Amino acid sequence: MSRVLIVGAGLTGSLCACLLRRELQSKVKIEVWDKARGAGGRMSTSRPPDPACHSADLGAQYVTATSYYAQAHHSLYSELLSCGVLKPLDSPVEGLRQTEGNRDYVTPLGMSSIVKHYLTESGAELSLECHVTGLFRRGALWEVQRKAGSSETFDAVVLTMPVPQILQLEGDVGERETILSIQQKQSLQSVEYSSRFALGLFFPPDSILDFPWAAKYVRENKVICYMAADSRKRNADVAGRGPSLVVHTGVPFGLEHLEKDKEEVQPIIMQEIHKLLPGLPQPISIKCQKWRYSQVLTTVPDCPGHMTILDQPPLVVGGDAFTHSNFDGCVESALSMCRTLKASL
Missing domain, CATH: 3.90.660.10 (Polyamine Oxidase; Chain A, domain 2)
Structure with missing residues (x-):
């Protein structure tokens, strides 16, 4: 059984964990680490201090599916709609510029419910307030260091946090001692x-x-x-x-x-x-x-979906910086990373 770490409990990371589980089933043990106190990333839903108040989506507000992605990602949309995680947006939104063929969806339980759905489906072990600080290659394994707690080793690592945070890591991936090629580093540094x-x-x-x-x-x-x-x-x-x-x-x-x-x-x-x-x-x-x-604002050139930094042991980075900054961009990245990891593992 391969031990896989996904850093980042946002949409890309949670869907990648779910897809890996469905593809590889019991062949992988998946862990998801996030430095925040709750899952969701930029699809976070803030709980009110008083339970007598409604929660609030402080990040993404709704999901817009173009006609192309409604078809390309049909199975994912159908799944979320059938289990009530997504519903059509039918409330009045002033100033919303409609594009023909687009469909807008909201989340009755908040945007983080999408992420939580995929995390539940993945069966991953979720660790919150777990801040990754360094990544070191140890033969056929990756040693992952965190701000609090001992370091741990994994057979494969997936990084989905914002690109500047990846470049700030200590060890073999950051800007100092690095296994990144010059072209990879330049591509990552170009993200805005x-x-x-x-x-x-x-x-x-x-x-x-x-x-x-x-x-x-x-x-x-x-x-x-x-x-x-x-x-x-x-x-x-x-x-x-x-x-x-x-x-x-x-x-x-x-x-x-x-x-x-x-x-x-x-x-x-x-x-x-x-x-x-x-x-x-x-x-x-x-x-x-x-x-x-x-x-x-500026993605990795040519929007490849992900970047494979090392084939063995697998180290893959992804997220909307490798596609485009919306729901379907994160989906495209997760699908791309899952294909690569499935082949490597």
């Missing part, structure tokens, strides 16, 4: 991401959000580009539970304030929210999320 902030506002159960839309794209605002009454967007309002509001900043604002503390940026965003929604009730809690690696 956008940055933004997201706010989740949680309101008490008797609060009313007095506007007609479920979500809204905000045009010509220097701070905010998107807002959503999250449970309304998901068509998942529960009586007696307080609403939540999600607010995303635009990329220029995110880049301008990227190195500032969240506590310094949050009041600026709140001031703009009250200008746009002057009658907004007082929230009982606010969560501010800094997305340093929000979406990929």
Whole structure:
């Protein structure tokens, strides 16, 4: 039995784990490590501090399937729809630019429910708050070091975290002592991401959000580009539970304030929210999320789906930086990595 480590419990990592399990079944022992406190990555759903409030999607908001990918990834969409993880987006979204043939889907239980579905299907052993710091080749194995806890060895390693974090690893993969070829390093160094902030506002159960839309794209605002009454967007309002509001900043604002503390940026965003929604009730809690690696602006050249750094022992890196920054881009990367690992293992 081969021991496989997948670093990153986002969509790419969780689907890769699920596909490996389905392809190789009992031939692999799969572990998934993530430095966050919960699974989801940029498809995270933030739980409210009070169970009387609705949760909030602070990252990805919904899934858009083009006509091409609706057919190419038909089995995956059918699976998620049949088990209720995905449902059609039928709530009003102001400013949503529709493209003919596209279909939009929401997640009644939050965006992280997609990731959790694949992790459950994979049977992988999930370790959270597990921050990988170094990767060292030890003969036919990889030794993986982490910030807390002893290092462990694996037959194969898959890295799905943002590319700059891969290049910061100690050992044989980072920028210092490296097994990367010059071309591989240049390709990875060329990747660029956008940055933004997201706010989740949680309101008490008797609060009313007095506007007609479920979500809204905000045009010509220097701070905010998107807002959503999250449970309304998901068509998942529960009586007696307080609403939540999600607010995303635009990329220029995110880049301008990227190195500032969240506590310094949050009041600026709140001031703009009250200008746009002057009658907004007082929230009982606010969560501010800094997305340093929000979406990929410049991908690895030619979008190969993944990069095989070493065939034996297998070391594969992937994610939306190797395809394109949306649901189907992550799916393409996971499929690509699974084909390579299946052949290697």
